[in-house]
Amino acid sequence: MTTTLFDPFDLSGLQLANRIVMAPLTRNRSPGAVPQPITATYYAQRASAGLIITEATAISAQGQGYANVPGLYTQQALDGWRTITDIVHTRGGKIIVQLWHVGRISHNSLQPDNQPPVAPSAIRAQSTTYLIDANGQGSFVPTSLPRALAASELPGIIDDYRRAARAAIEVGFDGVEIHAANGYLIDQFLRLSSNQRSDNYGGSIENRARFLLAVVEGVMEEVGATCPAGIRLSPVTPVCDVFDPEPQPLFEYVVRGLARYALSYIHIIEGATGGARDHQQGNTPFDYATLKQVYRDAGGKAAWMLNNNYDPALARQAIETGQADLISFGRLFISNPDLVERLRKNSPLTTPDTSTFYGGNEHGYTDYPFLDA
Numbered sequence: 602m603t604t605t606l607f608d609p610f611d612l613s614g615l616q617l618a619n620r621i622v623m624a625p626l627t628r629n630r631s632p633g634a635v636p637q638p639i640t641a642t643y644y645a646q647r648a649s650a651g652l653i654i655t656e657a658t659a660i661s662a663q664g665q666g667y668a669n670v671p672g673l674y675t676q677q678a679l680d681g682w683r684t685i686t687d688i689v690h691t692r693g694g695k696i697i698v699q700l701w702h703v704g705r706i707s708h709n710s711l712q713p714d715n716q717p718p719v720a721p722s723a724i725r726a727q728s729t730t731y732l733i734d735a736n737g738q739g740s741f742v743p744t745s746l747p748r749a750l751a752a753s754e755l756p757g758i759i760d761d762y763r764r765a766a767r768a769a770i771e772v773g774f775d776g777v778e779i780h781a782a783n784g785y786l787i788d789q790f791l792r793l794s795s796n797q798r799s800d801n802y803g804g805s806i807e808n809r810a811r812f813l814l815a816v817v818e819g820v821m822e823e824v825g826a827t828c829p830a831g832i833r834l835s836p837v838t839p840v841c842d843v844f845d846p847e848p849q850p851l852f853e854y855v856v857r858g859l860a861r862y863a864l865s866y867i868h869i870i871e872g873a874t875g876g877a878r879d880h881q882q883g884n885t886p887f888d889y890a891t892l893k894q895v896y897r898d899a900g901g902k903a904a905w906m907l908n909n910n911y912d913p914a915l916a917r918q919a920i921e922t923g924q925a926d927l928i929s930f931g932r933l934f935i936s937n938p939d940l941v942e943r944l945r946k947n948s949p950l951t952t953p954d955t956s957t958f959y960g961g962n963e964h965g966y967t968d969y970p971f972l973d974a
């Protein structure tokens with residue numbers, strides 16, 4: 602029998618009702634890094650997803666890089682998340698939190714004591730972050746010049762990942778996803794454009810992957826035995842100004858390393874995040890099938906989750922051919938809270954309004970229509 606998007610999936614003991622995953626989506630509606638009641642409504646509306654992965658959520662104040670993104674490092678934020686995990690569970694959904702440290706994609710004004718953001722190397726990203734002024738007016742501004750982390754600071758950051766993962770499980774999350782994609786701290790260590798270090802964390806592929814594997818090891822030790830943990834990678838994305846001339850050997854090394862851990866899923870963004878699926882870095886197209894094979898050959902057992910601009914037909918095909926176990930949808934979940942039902946019935950999909958993606962209120966957040974409305 603053919604597997605379909607609507608078949609259940611056992612994610613290391615977490616029973617997903619279907620293979621349709623809500624991808625992590627930054628929405629900038631959490632003032633003071635505290636998720637609000639409208640965010641509970643937003644996720645509750647989307648609880649029919651097989652799995653919700655929350656928006657990227659800062660593990661520490663230092664890991665914060667945009668106005669009004671949520672955190673996991675204050676009691677108020679954790680209380681806010683508790684309300685959300687409860688309501689999603691009441692609706693029969695499953696919800697995992699995405700653990701985030703932005704590294705250099707930040708601004709002094711968002712950092713503790715207005716300090717510069719931290720990064721593998723003191724190289725400024727040709728990128729912007731999002732600030733909201735005292736009048737509530739949002740704007741994109743250039744990221745600040747970061748300072749290079751000392752190697753002696755890295756264990757403290759890994760402790761922040763561990764603490765955030767533990768706290769997340771205590772407030773009812775079903776699992777955690779390590780955000781190692783899209784040019785944030787972990788990805789900054791991986792890529793040559795942002796990592797010019799001459800110590801054990803820079804230079805060779807082995808060295809550039811060391812921080813990622815140390816984070817995975819810490820998080821797995823902390824929560825991996827009791828709940829699903831996944832990781833998100835974006836081998837060729839250019840977002841947040843990262844580049845590597847040889848992504849294939851780099852990411853093959855990474856997934857071989859990941860095979861040593863009992864991760865529940867590997868989440869791959871194919872191409873440029875939110876953009877062209879065939880985007881390429883270096884001289885050859887990235888070979889995603891080989892990446893998966895390398896992981897399997899190394900003994901990796903995690904589910905394979907694919908993402909980026911999947912339409913219903915492409916998603917169906919990826920599941921039916923066994924290319925993917927799970928497909929995550931981003932923008933379609935913004936504008937279609939009942940995406941699962943719409944896909945099941947082949948109903949028309951609502952197009953998202955990009956002007957309400959980041960910041961604002963209920964509009965463009967909790968007011969997208971349901972089929973039966």
Ligand code: 8OZ
Nearest residue numbers: 627657667782783840874
């Ligand atoms: C869009 C705007 C701000 C942040 C990512 C966390 O790309 C993000 C993000 C996306 O992973």
